[in-house]
Amino acid sequence: MRNIPAEIVNYMKSSGDAEVAKSEATEGVNLERFLKAFFDQVPAILYIKDDAGRYVKINPHCEATFQVTDSQARGTTDHDHFPAEFAEVFRRNDQLVLETGGFHTFEEIAVVDGVEHAFLARKFRVSDDRNGKHYVCGISTDISSFKRSEQELAAAKFEAERASRAKSQFLAAISHDMRQPIQAASLFLGVLDGRIGDPKAREVLERVKTSIDSVHGMLGDLLDLSRLDAALIKPAPKPIQLKPMLERLHAEFAPQAELKRLSLRTVPTNATVATDPELLDRILRNLLANAVSYTARGGILLGCRRAGDSVRIVVADTGPGIPDSHQQHIFEEFYQVGNAERDRSRGFGLGLAIVRRIADMLEHPVAVRSQLGRGSAFSVRVPLAATAPRVSDSGTEAPSSSRNDRTNSRPVLLVEDDPAVLSAMVMLLEEWGLSVVTAGSIEELETCIREQTVPPSLIIADYRLPGETTGTDAVALARSMVTADLPGIILTGDTDPARLREAHANHTRLLHKPIQAHQLQQVIAKILDGAVEEAMTKQQDGAKT
Template identity: 45%
Template sequence: MRLLRSNGDTPLAAASAGKPQSGPAGAAGASHPVPLSETDRLFEAIANYTYDWESWLGHDGQPLWINPAVERMTGYRVAECLAMQDYPLPLVHEEDRALIATVIDRGERGESGNDVAFRIRRKDGKLVWAAVSWQTLFDRAGHSLGFRTSVRDITERKLSEDALRDAHAEAERANRAKSRFLAAASHDLRQPLQAAHLFAAALRIGLHERGDLDLLGSIEDALKAANELLDALLDVSRLDAGVLAPKFREFAVADLLDQVETEFSEAAREKRLALRVLLSSATIHTDPTLLGRILRNLVSNALRYTERGKVLVGCRRAGDRLAIEVLDTGIGIAPDKIERIFEEFYQIGNPERDRTRGLGLGLAIVAGVAKLLDHPIEVRSEPGRGSVFRVLVPLAQSLAATAAPAPTRPILPASAAAGALLLAIDDDPDQLKAMNALFGRWGYQVLVADSAPAALAKLTETGRTPSAIIADYRLRDGLTGAGAIGYIREKLGQKVPGLILTGDTEPARLAEASASGFELLHKPIEPHRLQDAIERLLSNR
């Protein structure tokens, strides 16, 4: 009996191996009752000395031939394997025998398969990872002779895969730990900063001396810098939490560019840099707030890393998109560093970690927001010459879009503040003191409490209903600000307007707070933004 190769040659003759076999006689080693040609001997040598463990099994799954590589992989000699009951299952790890039994069953049915991983239990007890492939064998007339199996040692591959998987899991654990640490640290830092902001705003109302106002201005500048650092951490946490939901609309890009120029003109003048923003008549379709965050980070970065020359912001059409470009004459970026600049906390040319150059989060935020909006970011740069960052934004379908009116601060009657009662709930005493002082100076009547039950007790005592409730999100005893507002509403039987303040940056808490249905402000909050939010609440009663 000869095996048929695809080209019609017969590479291996079958021969008996000293064990009765059903079907064609088995062959193992050099027993050749059928005369072999030189070609047959060549193919037999190849089969016997191939590196992989090869077997020929009959229709009943019994081994007819096994090559010597089995001893290298399993520790068992060919004769021992041929004498085994249920070969090759005794060579297989107990937990994988059902899998290999299925492979044998499929081979007996004439099916083929590839690269099924399993474990070998060697004669010395050691485990080896292997992969088996199998296919049907035919004679020259096209009759099935059973099937062959080929087993390859994949231990090194499995070890590499396991190491890679472990490294990936460790990186994931480290990333989660980093996020938890940043969230906790950010929350704890925001609480005193928020109180400081409110105290400073209350103090400004009563100051008139130039020297005192200048000193207070320096304090406010320092608080603003701390704000910016924490806001960057917040943006990263919000991206991780998936709570940034784009609100796409059509608007004139000139409106956004004009805002950017206004915001950064003073910073450019302080560094003696020329900031030029070339307006465009194009209308685009995107989220103006999130695109604004991208452009502000890019312009801020350009000013930070440019000591001489200029920063230019301009637009050009690129097919059905508008390319908004931020060009600078700064330090530039080496080609091998361009990918890394979008990593969190990575900075170029700041080994001393000078905090005036930020945290190294700006471009990571740009990349995250751009991915969320599906706006590609392109970078061209040359060390010592400067950089160009390009964001591609879809053009509006219509030829023109009505520019959105600039947000205006609600105008309340002069008596509105005086007649409004604000209820502030926070378990931090400094926050309560600061809100009590500032809200009072803004002309509101104020009640403060450190919990929802305490707030209800004060309302019951005074017999009054608050005009609005301002509550911290994380309160003691597991209650949230949203829960506190709901509790007061239920007890009073009135839908009192509510505002949530939070210093949390933990993704799960941010998602939870965003889902509460109340307007959410992130600490530290600039006093004018807090005042605007309160006035919105009161104007919508």
């Protein structure tokens, strides 16, 4: 194999510092021989081209890769070895290096054994000051396997995202179709609840309500997953005392446990932790619901254990236990253990998936210990608070009171195209003492607003309206015709996270069907009470000026 070109050797010699030159002189190192050994043995493609693009030298690795010897390559150009489109790219890259004199990195494609390969090419310019000649030195590495892995990962990611979108679209569509009739039934039950006094009739009513509530809970789990996917749930941690929260959960789940002849014991605690009370409440509620559902005999324990600068809140049961092989999967969506017959009373298998999602968001580690035939213990680790809570911070907020005898001189706009839901909503709103103006479409809404002599206090609209219009359009129209800060509520059965983001951006309250009558009443009361307080504040400010 020919020696390294003299110009390159001279360049390397002139580039060395005084210490290197001294070392070479004293130790008898032959730089040209050293460079030749490096050039021949390095496991990468090395090549040198002159300023006309002709090969001056290639190393053995380059020879083996492209099946051409150094002597065959000398004096030839890339056009002699590669397809024109690739050769022209190489030449453009080389010219850039020659013109700028800098160190450049390119991703280039070359044909090896009839197959296109990707190479990472690092190129720099070498100049001979004696004759003014410039050379391009290149080091290329085959990155085809990395590129294939990258493409496979990208394809897998795309497929996973496509599957996730398909799942979300399916859940959104089916939940919307289910929510419409359930919403109407729930609202009618709300009307009947205040009108039925006969004990037997009330017993039937309560059983119907229980069935509706069961379906409502299942759809609520789907909604929670959508909200978490949409990243709209923002934790608001603060110092809270655990005792009131645990007492409230005990009071709620004790009757359910008694129905199955289970004991529910809660260990008192004075711990104060730093967390979002509503989200922690949801975690513990799901864990307790699971414990009650899967435990056939024995009991359930709710308690706390100090663990350094944190507290482990434990929900333990004497249920059947969870096999080791299932313990890593129970936090996956729709995964259930011991429910092959898909007993709907045990839900969809979303409770623990929601627990894990919320816990990860709060950075509260969740753990499970279980022994077959003896039971399971789920725990969530919550940091202790550095400061004491305010008197009002005792867990989750108490629901706002709502008045059944509310009277409101300003009407509520109701936009709904489903006759059953519209009828139930009107009956319910009027039952609460509200004046209602209805519309079945955007066009009807515009007419109603023009005919009103008293401006509305609130607009409630279904999301899906006729003619490809939406509740968002209805709220926007009402605000443009009445006032920009008109409160708006949108009812939807669509769990698509985009709906949540859209409502959040438009400062509109989004309620998912089926919403229970008392929940709707609380939301409306809070909005109308807030509007009254704001109006009074503005009046007082006006009087002062």
